[in-house]
Structures are given as structure tokens and as C-alpha cells.
Amino acid sequence: MxxxxxxxxxxxxxxxxxxxxxxxxxxxxxxxxxxxxxxxxxxxxxxxxxxxxxxxxxxxxxxxxxxxxxxxxxxxxxxxxxxxxxxxxxxxxxxxxxxxxxxxxxxxxxxxxxxxxxxxxxxxxxxxGAYGIIPFMRSEGGLDSIFSTIVQQTGPLRQPDNCVYPVLAAGTGLGVGLITKFGDQYKVIPSEFGHISICSDTNDCEQELFKKLQNIIKEKEITRTNYSLEYEDIVSGRGVQALYSIMKHENEPERNNSEIASQAAANPENLNCSCVKTMKIHYQYLVRCAREISVGTFGASVFLIGDNIVRNNAMVCSIKPFLGEEFLDHPKLEWLSTIPVFGQKIIIxxxxxxxxxxxxxxxxxxx
Amino acid sequence: MxxxxxxxxxxxxxxxxxxxxxxxxxxxxxxxxxxxxxxxxxxxxxxxxxxxxxxxxxxxxxxxxxxxxxxxxxxxxxxxxxxxxxxxxxxxxxxxxxxxxxxxxxxxxxxxxxxxxxxxxxxxxxxxGAYGIIPFMRSEGGLDSIFSTIVQQTGPLRQPDNCVYPVLAAGTGLGVGLITKFGDQYKVIPSEFGHISICSDTNDCEQELFKKLQNIIKEKEITRTNYSLEYEDIVSGRGVQALYSIMKHENEPERNNSEIASQAAANPENLNCSCVKTMKIHYQYLVRCAREISVGTFGASVFLIGDNIVRNNAMVCSIKPFLGEEFLDHPKLEWLSTIPVFGQKIIIxxxxxxxxxxxxxxxxxxx
The missing domain is CATH 3.30.420.40 (ATPase, nucleotide binding domain)
Incomplete structure (x- = not known):
């Protein structure tokens, strides 16, 4: 303990x-x-x-x-x-x-x-939050007690003397910290990687989605002058709202984010449900952001933390294979296949x- | 000194x-x-x-x-x-x-x-190379003696107690290191940010360029299974070769990278020259990569190092305004406008x- x-x-x-x-x-x-x-x-x-x-x-x-x-x-x-x-x-x-x-x-x-x-x-x-993970890393079985595996690495887990562990927390915004380990010294470097530009897998549906999101941003964020999309434009409270407004049927009601999440959790396999569609895209881009940071830092493992990922556990579990594909969809898949992605599983x-x-x-x- | x-x-x-x-x-x-x-x-x-x-x-x-x-x-x-x-x-x-x-x-x-x-x-x-910058940071006038400004920040230079300085070296590959400063302690974190996926400004010409590059990669890198583009696919020795093969006129000769660079340096203002076009795109994506890392680390200033940036100084200087626009083309332009980009100016x-x-x-x- x-x-x-x-x-x-x-x-x-x-x-x-x-x-x-x-x-x-x-x-x-x-x-x-x-x-x-x-x-x-x-x-x-x-x-x-x-x-x-x-x-x-x-x-x-x-x-x-x-x-x-x-x-x-x-x-x-x-x-x-x-x-x-x-x-x-x-x-x-x-x-x-x-x-x-x-x-x-x-x-x-x-x-x-x-x-x-x-x-x-x-x-x-x-x-x-990132510093809070460190005592669990250092205690036998500590990580297993609060995290579940969202993407399982296929190779052996790398545990180098010096390495970086990216930590992502999707909430109102998308917070990202980097736990750096030098021997037995740990230090968290705050970062703003939730704000880097979204890279595209260049398929048409995605470009269409981006255009719709950009139109919503133009309408809502009147002081913004640049409409390139950041990960936080999708992976955030306002991102979930924007996605839902794109996904929902014409006569479906407005919902707040916790309604969207609980609706999705109630029947996560129902891919016709607008809330499920919304949450699926939300987690797809969270994992894509995690992937890019993992490549960039040659991360040892990734931690997704925060109350949201705990509450949305059913939804996340139901799309694990999809998220796994998203995480590996990169030329450096040889690296990425050694990196597990962990999701916080209990409120702590x-x-x-x-x-x-x-x-x-x-x-x-x-x- | x-x-x-x-x-x-x-x-x-x-x-x-x-x-x-x-x-x-x-x-x-x-x-x-x-x-x-x-x-x-x-x-x-x-x-x-x-x-x-x-x-x-x-x-x-x-x-x-x-x-x-x-x-x-x-x-x-x-x-x-x-x-x-x-x-x-x-x-x-x-x-x-x-x-x-x-x-x-x-x-x-x-x-x-x-x-x-x-x-x-x-x-x-x-x-x-990144550690090599630190003694110049700490010596009065040190940075000015070996770097010139490629993108001038518009606001006052931020010099926080704790911060990150991204360092990029474009050569055979695209090396990236992060100098971290905690008070008066400096440490370099090696990174692989040259391998993150290219984000797109979603204009049509760019998608066309990406397709052509992907075709070249499919032909040349036979063991590669994922053709999403990394920054290093453009900003590297092989990237310059690929760009030149796309830009060159049908009857123009093959050239090695130093020929391409010196041809471009000879007349950098000539935008019809295939070598100029090649080097311009090369530096555009180097700066785009620097921008994304700067946003992600909330960098204090960026350093482009290596013999290539010194040798290509004439080319880089001739496209400073273009590179400046590229660096600021992001929703977080308020942050980016406080971050200068320095290029190594002498061989050292x-x-x-x-x-x-x-x-x-x-x-x-x-x-």
C-alpha cells in the first residue's frame, strides 16, 4: 500500500x-x-x-x-x-x-x-497528478492496484535506467506531463503537448470531421485567429461538446458532457449511438496524442489519468482493439509496440x- | 570566450x-x-x-x-x-x-x-551538441557569438527559472534534444521528436506533396509498412533527395545533397530553381517541427544547430519572413510570438x- x-x-x-x-x-x-x-x-x-x-x-x-x-x-x-x-x-x-x-x-x-x-x-x-504516480511505480504491485492496461505492449517492457513516462489527463482541457527518470531520481516536467497540432491519417472522413470542427470553432471562439486543430480541440470538455453536436441526429437533445459519457457507458457497443460515436472519437485522439508524445520522448510507458478515464472505463474497454490500432498507426511501430498504455481504474x-x-x-x- | x-x-x-x-x-x-x-x-x-x-x-x-x-x-x-x-x-x-x-x-x-x-x-x-550550447548561454554575449536570429520574437524574451530549450539538428536525420533548466541546473533530455507525425496545414498542394513523398518511400524503403510521414521523412538527407526528385525538371541531373544546397545558396532568391524549392521546403518543415516542439514544451527559445544550417545560411536568411510565418501558424501564436528561433552561424x-x-x-x- x-x-x-x-x-x-x-x-x-x-x-x-x-x-x-x-x-x-x-x-x-x-x-x-x-x-x-x-x-x-x-x-x-x-x-x-x-x-x-x-x-x-x-x-x-x-x-x-x-x-x-x-x-x-x-x-x-x-x-x-x-x-x-x-x-x-x-x-x-x-x-x-x-x-x-x-x-x-x-x-x-x-x-x-x-x-x-x-x-x-x-x-x-x-x-x-504525475508526481502522484511515482510512489506507485516504486512500490511492488503499486501500478496494478490503480491502473489497467488499455494498450498491451507486444514486446518485453522496457525499463531503462533513464527514461520518460508521458502522463495525459483529459478533463476540461488536455493536460500533459512528462515524468523523467534518471537512475532513481524522478522529476516531472510540465508540458503543453495537448496543444500540438493534430496530425492526420489523411483519410477523407477525417478531413470532413476536421472541417466541421473548424466551423464550430470559428463560431464559438471569436477571438481565435488560427483554426488549425490542436489535440485539445477534440480531447477536452469543449471538444466532447463539439463532437456531439456533429454526431447527434437532428432531433436528439443537447446533452452535457457527463450525460454524453454516461449514455455511452450504458451501451458502449452500440455504434449507432451518437454518444458512443462521440466518446470513441474523443478517445481515439487522446490515444493519437499519446502516441505522438510516446514517439517523441521514446516513452517507456504512458499513463492516462483523471476521474474521466476511470468513469469511462466501460467505454474505453469496449474499444481497446480500436485504440490499440490507433496507438500503433505510425512508422515507428517497432518502438510503439514496446510501450504499454495504462488507464487509471480507480478514483484516487x-x-x-x-x-x-x-x-x-x-x-x-x-x- | x-x-x-x-x-x-x-x-x-x-x-x-x-x-x-x-x-x-x-x-x-x-x-x-x-x-x-x-x-x-x-x-x-x-x-x-x-x-x-x-x-x-x-x-x-x-x-x-x-x-x-x-x-x-x-x-x-x-x-x-x-x-x-x-x-x-x-x-x-x-x-x-x-x-x-x-x-x-x-x-x-x-x-x-x-x-x-x-x-x-x-x-x-x-x-x-545540446550540452555544448549551455556554456554559451551562461557566458555574456556567448549566444550572439555563434547564433543568428532566424525568427525574431515579437514580445519580450521569456527567461523563466525553469524552462525547456528545444534543440534541433538536421543532418542525415533530424536529431532533437531538450535542454531543461531548473534554476541554475541544466540537463539535456535526448528525444525523438524528429519522428513525430507531420501535421498538415490542410491546403491542397501540401497533400499532393505528401502523396508524392509517400510514393517515393514505398519504392525506396521496402521494409517500411506505415507510410504516414514523420518530420524526418522531409528534414533529413534522404528527405532532401526525395524533395529534389519531386521538384527537379525532367532533364535536370541527379544531384547529391551538398550540390543541391550549394546550388540553392548560389541564388537563393530564384524560386524557379529546383534546388531553391527543395531547400525551402526542407527548412519549412524543420521550422514546423520546431514550432510543434516549442508549443509542446512551452519552449523559451529554439536552437537549430549543425554544420548544415551554418553552410545554408544564405538560403535560410533569404526566406526568413516565410519561416517566421510558418513558425507562428498555430492557434498558440501568442506563446510562439515570445519564442525566438536561433540558427548556428559559425562552424564550431x-x-x-x-x-x-x-x-x-x-x-x-x-x-
Whole structure:
């Protein structure tokens, strides 16, 4: 088991001395924020979980945790925070899933004992998600416990000393991170490979689909000036909407993305269903993007993470052979056939685990 | 000035004590091998430069250098070798530019005082070339001394603490490396982004060109089973040949690549010349590949290196506006407009400089 949950705040008070070394993980979602106290081996107590969608409340809650919950405890060794949004400048982050009028985090506003200057880090959610995979890689049977194989490699699994593992998370957008391994050192490189241009298999149906998508983009994204398609134009929340609007019959209702996904999951074999068609194309291009990144990085294995891939498991399983063909449809199929594609199979907070892993690695580095 | 040449072997003997700390750089080309003695600040003496295209001779020559030239010297602190070819297993490398009957290097055969076990590294030539840029990045005016700007960024140059610099070298193949910067730590990640699929701007002429290229590939690469185009299918020695065979008039002669390049350089403005057309397309797709990698890595700046880009400077300069348009032709043009593309402008052995940089960084890491 990787990083056991030891209990809640009352258990923490009961079991841990106030002068023990520890670290803090703060996972900031759009709705929920979780703050945990992790021991040196990564096992952790949930100090508090609270609803929060604006910076003012976030800072208030963290200050309460510092002063009231952890008032008697020594300073943490390291604190790692993850959030969704871009790093705008040295000390400034935008939380894209917070309310727009109060969504800029200035790190100097963070309570300084909980997040000690020079001893905290802020990751974006894709980075923390990718870091969250690493403890599972390093634990016997860890990967099998949370991932299923979507594309099975045909050759022996490559496990070189130095390599790259691409990680893709399809959600509102298409996040991509690269886990790099140098010997026993792991590091995540954030990337933007969800935004590279879609390559085409140059068959006619595909060109037709692209044209329709471009027309939708022209209509909806009025400030956009270039209509070449990025993978994220298909593999994203807005991508699913666009695909569905192309696939649906004239008198079929509008549906939101979770309706489309659950409709597809209900009967994934029914290829006449517009929702099935939509999700099939969505996953086809996710896998194509994974393929291109795998070739480019000569990846050792690929991880598809996030709640969506877990929820859409039935759909994904029903089209495994199709996705396998898509993954290998490239001149470098000799390379690609050594690369398995794994899909997250259970709901687990990889972001939080990634924060704990990152914080504890900083301590190890120092020693 | 980055890494001064201090002289040849006789100078070395005259100026350096046999018990001084030093490191060794070995740049293995297809024809020439250079072995240098570098002082702690990176300035270096050329111990020997010799013709060599097979492993037996390489080991013989290195053994002579160890026993005769450096017989009285203490062991080097670190030795860094660069070569062209894949790393096949822990201790085995294939040198693709050596004669085929004698081109496998087993590292245990290397003379053990010159290349002390645990104190040497083998890089491929693209890795060493990318490492070779780093000392120029860190020296005031260094980059300007060896690079010219091919695509000027329009916004202010981004110089974030952590970032990626894509490096592309178009030669026989299309080599791509990623220089990653974390604070003041630099590391090169070898990559295979020259092999990702070409994305299309979906205009008709391009589809026509792709079909013609695919037909040539079907004819020439008889073991290939997938004819989707990789960037390397255009941006490579064989790519230039294929393009020229498509562009040339019926009664125009066959030409080798250096003839095509020099013909184009002679009159780069003449767009009716088949050689100019060929080289223009070659550089268009080099820049397109650079664009996609820049988007995917959110690169800080791009470096095009290698002797070819130096030799074809006149051609490249004459189509700068065209290449600039190609680089920005993407939905993320806001990002791309902050990324300059630099082209190497003088012939310089970046591979050797990279070996010296790499070796000296290993020493620094240890201390």
C-alpha cells in the first residue's frame, strides 16, 4: 500500500508528538480543498477538508489550520500545494477553477508557518497528478492496484535506467506531463503537448470531421485567429461538446458532457449511438496524442489519468482493439509496440499523493 | 570566450603539471576523432586528432593516448565521450557512422585509466551538441557569438527559472534534444521528436506533396509498412533527395545533397530553381517541427544547430519572413510570438564543447 491514511485530525492529535518532523500537503480543487499532515514515510492524517472557491476564504482557512489545528506543532519540513491554473510570475498564480473576482494567489499571503518561505512549492494539478504516480511505480504491485492496461505492449517492457513516462489527463482541457527518470531520481516536467497540432491519417472522413470542427470553432471562439486543430480541440470538455453536436441526429437533445459519457457507458457497443460515436472519437485522439508524445520522448510507458478515464472505463474497454490500432498507426511501430498504455481504474487523489511525494522528496534531497 | 583552446599536446606537456586535476573529452565523428585534455575552467588542449571509422582502431588509439601521451599524468576526474548512434544496452553502443563490420562499442573495452569506471559518460552526438550550447548561454554575449536570429520574437524574451530549450539538428536525420533548466541546473533530455507525425496545414498542394513523398518511400524503403510521414521523412538527407526528385525538371541531373544546397545558396532568391524549392521546403518543415516542439514544451527559445544550417545560411536568411510565418501558424501564436528561433552561424564543434561541459559538471556535482 502506498501512503496509508492514518486518520483524521483527532487521530493526529492523539498519535503524533508536536515536535515530530512532518510535512504538509494541500490539494486545492475547484470545490474542495484538503490539507494533510504526512509523516516521514508518506502516511498521512487529514487535518481538514473544506469547501472553497475563492482566495480570501482559502487564506483564512489555512491560517486557522496553522494557528488552531497545528498551533502547538513545530514548523513542517516542507509544504507542497497543488492548484489548477497558470504560474503567472514568481509569486503569482491564477486559479482557473475559482470564482473570477477572487482567483489570484500571491504566495506571500500564505500563512508563513504552514508554508514556510523557501520550504514550500506550488505545483499545477497535472504536475502533482504525475508526481502522484511515482510512489506507485516504486512500490511492488503499486501500478496494478490503480491502473489497467488499455494498450498491451507486444514486446518485453522496457525499463531503462533513464527514461520518460508521458502522463495525459483529459478533463476540461488536455493536460500533459512528462515524468523523467534518471537512475532513481524522478522529476516531472510540465508540458503543453495537448496543444500540438493534430496530425492526420489523411483519410477523407477525417478531413470532413476536421472541417466541421473548424466551423464550430470559428463560431464559438471569436477571438481565435488560427483554426488549425490542436489535440485539445477534440480531447477536452469543449471538444466532447463539439463532437456531439456533429454526431447527434437532428432531433436528439443537447446533452452535457457527463450525460454524453454516461449514455455511452450504458451501451458502449452500440455504434449507432451518437454518444458512443462521440466518446470513441474523443478517445481515439487522446490515444493519437499519446502516441505522438510516446514517439517523441521514446516513452517507456504512458499513463492516462483523471476521474474521466476511470468513469469511462466501460467505454474505453469496449474499444481497446480500436485504440490499440490507433496507438500503433505510425512508422515507428517497432518502438510503439514496446510501450504499454495504462488507464487509471480507480478514483484516487493522485494530486494529493503527488504533493506528499514531492514534499518528502525535498526533505530527502536536503539530507 | 567560452572554453579557450590552449594549444596542442606539446603545449600541454609544457604547461600542465602531471598531478593537476583535469578531464577528458572524446568527440567521435564518422571520420575524425578528437581527444582533448580540459582544465577545470573548461579551457583545453588537443591531445590528438586522428582518422578512425572502426572500433578496433578507436580502442587502439585511445590506449596509446592513455599509456603514451598521458602515461605520467594522474587519472582524469571525469571523461565524457560523444558518438553517433543508439545506446543498445547498459554497456553497448552502436556507432552508426562506423564501418558496419566493426561498429559496436562495449564500454568495458575502453582503456580504464583514460575512461575510469564510474567516472565516464557516453552521450549521443545530439545530446553533446545540446550540452555544448549551455556554456554559451551562461557566458555574456556567448549566444550572439555563434547564433543568428532566424525568427525574431515579437514580445519580450521569456527567461523563466525553469524552462525547456528545444534543440534541433538536421543532418542525415533530424536529431532533437531538450535542454531543461531548473534554476541554475541544466540537463539535456535526448528525444525523438524528429519522428513525430507531420501535421498538415490542410491546403491542397501540401497533400499532393505528401502523396508524392509517400510514393517515393514505398519504392525506396521496402521494409517500411506505415507510410504516414514523420518530420524526418522531409528534414533529413534522404528527405532532401526525395524533395529534389519531386521538384527537379525532367532533364535536370541527379544531384547529391551538398550540390543541391550549394546550388540553392548560389541564388537563393530564384524560386524557379529546383534546388531553391527543395531547400525551402526542407527548412519549412524543420521550422514546423520546431514550432510543434516549442508549443509542446512551452519552449523559451529554439536552437537549430549543425554544420548544415551554418553552410545554408544564405538560403535560410533569404526566406526568413516565410519561416517566421510558418513558425507562428498555430492557434498558440501568442506563446510562439515570445519564442525566438536561433540558427548556428559559425562552424564550431559543439559536440566537443558539450563533452567538456558535461564532464566538468559531473565534478561540480560531486563537490
Amino acid at each position: 502506498v501512503y496509508k491514511v492514518l486518520g483524521d485530525y483527532s487521530k493526529l492529535i492523539e498519535e503524533q508528538k508536536t515536535d515530530s518532523q512532518y510535512f504538509i500537503g494541500i490539494d486545492i480543487g475547484g470545490t474542495n480543498t484538503r490539507v494533510v499532515y504526512a509523516t516521514e514515510n508518506g502516511d498521512y492524517y487529514t487535518i481538514k477538508e473544506f469547501l472553497c472557491s475563492n482566495i480570501t476564504k482559502l487564506i483564512e482557512e489555512l491560517t486557522i489550520i496553522q494557528n488552531e489545528c497545528l498551533g502547538n506543532f513545530i514548523e513542517p519540513e516542507f509544504c507542497c500545494i497543488d492548484l489548477a491554473g497558470p504560474h503567472l510570475s514568481k509569486n503569482k498564480y491564477k486559479l482557473t477553477n475559482y470564482i473570477e473576482s477572487d482567483n489570484f494567489l500571491y504566495t506571500e499571503k500564505l500563512p508563513s508557518k504552514l508554508c514556510p518561505p523557501g520550504k514550500f512549492a506550488v505545483l499545477n494539478d497535472l504536475e502533482s 487523489n493522485l494530486n494529493l499523493i503527488g504533493c506528499i511525494f514531492y514534499a518528502s522528496s525535498q526533505i530527502l534531497k536536503k539530507n | 567560452v572554453y579557450k583552446v590552449l594549444g596542442d599536446y606539446s603545449k600541454l606537456i609544457e604547461e600542465q603539471k602531471t598531478d593537476s586535476q583535469y578531464f577528458i573529452g572524446i568527440d567521435i565523428g564518422g571520420t575524425n576523432t578528437r581527444v582533448v585534455y580540459a582544465t577545470e575552467n573548461g579551457d583545453y588542449y588537443t591531445i590528438k586528432e586522428f582518422l578512425c571509422s572502426n572500433i578496433t582502431k578507436l580502442i587502439e588509439e585511445l590506449t596509446i593516448i592513455q599509456n603514451e601521451c598521458l602515461g605520467n599524468f594522474i587519472e582524469p576526474e571525469f571523461c565524457c565521450i560523444d558518438l553517433a548512434g543508439p545506446h543498445l544496452s547498459k554497456n553497448k553502443y552502436k556507432l552508426t557512422n562506423y564501418i558496419e563490420s566493426d561498429n559496436f562499442l562495449y564500454t568495458e573495452k575502453l582503456p580504464s585509466k583514460l575512461c575510469p569506471p564510474g567516472k565516464f559518460a557516453v552521450l549521443n552526438d545530439l545530446e553533446s 564543434n559543439l559536440n566537443l564543447i558539450g563533452c567538456i561541459f558535461y564532464a566538468s559538471s559531473q565534478i561540480l556535482k560531486k563537490n
